[in-house]
Every structure is written in structure tokens, then in C-alpha cells.
Amino acid sequence: MPSVEDAWVTQIRKGTLELCILAIVAKEETYGYAIVEQMGGLPGLEVTESTVYPLLVRMASDRLLLVRTQKSPSGPPRRYYRLTPTGEDRLLHLTRTWQAVSNSVERLLDGRRVQTKER
């Protein structure tokens, strides 16, 4: 059974995952495995394919991403993702929210450090 801390980290990652995927796809049209590799290499995120692929599918279903299939010599058609206008709006909204939350939390943490030092 995961500890409270583990559960908290999981929730943080889960909550930011959609924002991260939107940010990656916003840079350029890309495919699933490339997204998995990019996110897997980011400290703190470390998500894997079992998390990314179902979410990509859901985001496509929610019209946040457009899918273009293209033949691949490696096997089944490769699915390339790019942002829709709805996805761009969503990215903008999530980015603003993230920055506001991040700034506020950062300020609180800084305050706590000051208090700790004063004691």
C-alpha cells in the first residue's frame, strides 16, 4: 500500500501530466513513443507508456489533439499528434493555472524557510 507521500507525488504527477503532454505537442507534431521518451527523461515526472498512451487517446477523444496516421516501416501506422484550437486554449488555461499555483506555493515555501531560519 502506497504511503501518503507516495500518493501525493502520484497525484501531483497525474495532475500535471496533461499539461506536460500539451506542452510537448505544442512544440511540434510528434508521436506517442517520442512523447514517452521525452517525459521519461524529465526528473520528477518519470511517467511511462502505460500512463502516456491511454491519456493521449483520451485527449484525442476530447478533441484536444488531432491524430494523423502515417504508414510506418516498423509495423502498424504511426499516429502523429498535434494540438487543436481547443487544445491550445486548454494549454493556455492550464499554463496560467500552473504558474499561479506554482508561484503561490513557492512564496509559501520561501516564507516557511525564513521562519525556520528565524527559530
Add this chain to the structure above:
Amino acid sequence: MDTDRTNDTDGWEGSANLSSELREPVDRFLDAVELAMLAVGSGRSERHATIAELELQILTMIDRRRSEGDTIDVTLVKNIVDGLDPPSAYGARTTDQPQEDSIPVIESQSEERSPRVVFWKSFQRAVQSLAVRIDRATAWLGLGFLLIGLFAFLSNSEGFIGGALLILSTLLGAWTFFRIQRSGGESFEMKIGAISMSVGPLLLFWVILVESGLWAPVAIAALVYVHFVIGQTLWMRFVASVDPREAKSGHPSSWAPFRSSPMTGQMH
């Protein structure tokens, strides 16, 4: 980062042409993932798209290993598959994932189908969906006949109607049970079918043994057996004719029942 290859000079023609021996662990893993997703009610499009992504990842990883000079054999393929998230990881619904086939796809360059194929696939899906409903309804009908038949038999000295209903219950129960069971479904209706199938003949055998002679139950047993053999043969042929990835959610063809377990990936 794209390492896909279309030509080769040493006999390896790219992952798309994996031999059946190399494909086997890949397919087994993908089937297990699909089953795990099915177990949590993922829609067909969601499963299909996720499996396609996963398959491409595996094949791309194989190609990379090959380009690094590794020999592609079963051990290497298994190592790659073992390094991925286990199928059970796909069985946890983390978000309000879609249930409907509503994924927008544009500029499809690979799935050109003739009108005849499209019509045939649509027809198969319609029949599949209907067949599952019929199985479930048949299971409940069999249980109903079992209860009514028992009551009628015990309340009627001649017992003809009750006997007929018990026979009917047995046939319906056998039909339902084996169709659902052989398709890998762990459903409530399968248990209902099992009750009808097993309790019906026992009651009938006991009552007929008391009421008449021994030949009647033998004839009934033969009838049930013939029914089972014919029904099973037709059903299995139908299931085998449908691509699991084309099957409707919940249909036996989409469960890939004889290949692997969703949790362990082991062959049955």
C-alpha cells in the same frame, strides 16, 4: 530519432516482418494488455489506439537494438517486452477515459477499405453485439424454465410439461454456458447457464428414474451432447472469423480467450 528501416542487406527486413517466433512474445504481451484494458471497461477505440502505440514502441525498440548491432532473437525480444510496464498497469483507470469510439483521425493513409469490406465488418459487428445479448437472455430464460419446470413436475403427476421445461432449461443452459465460457467471459450469466445446465438434467434424471424407466435419460443425454457439438462448432467458427481488434467491446472475439491471461500473460 526515427530508426525505422525499409531495406536491409543481411536478411532482416525491418520489424514489420518479424518472424512468427519473434512476434509471439510481442503478440502475447499486447493481448494481455488488451485484456487488462477490457477488464476495466475500456472502449474499443481506446484499446486499439493504445495497443497500436505500444506495438510501435516495441517494434521501434527492436529496430534500435538491431541498428546497434544486436542479434534479434527471442531472448532479446522478451527482454524488451519484460522491460515495459506490465499489462496490469493498463488495468488501472486513472482518468475519465472515453468509452465511445470518438477519436478524430485525419488523413488516414493506411486503412483504405472497399465498400464490400466495410459492409461485411459492419454486419459482423452487428451480429456480434446481438449474439452476446442473446446469450445473456438465453441464460436467464434457461433458469426460468428450470424453476417453472421443477414446480410443474412436482405439481403434475404425469410431469410432461415439467419434464419438457427441464429439458429446455438444460439445452438453454448448456448453450449459454459454453458460448460464454469458451469465449473467456467471467460473467454472471455464465454461472446462471451452468446452474440450468447441471441442475436441470439431475432433476430430470431423478424424476424420470422414479416415474418411468432408464432409457429416457440416455436419450436426453445424447440430445444434449449432439446439441453441444453442433452449437460449439458453429460458434467457434464464427468467433475465429473475427479479428479481435475489429470486434465490439465485450464480444468474445475481442477477449482473445485462448491466448493469454490479463494478469500474468501466461498461456492457458
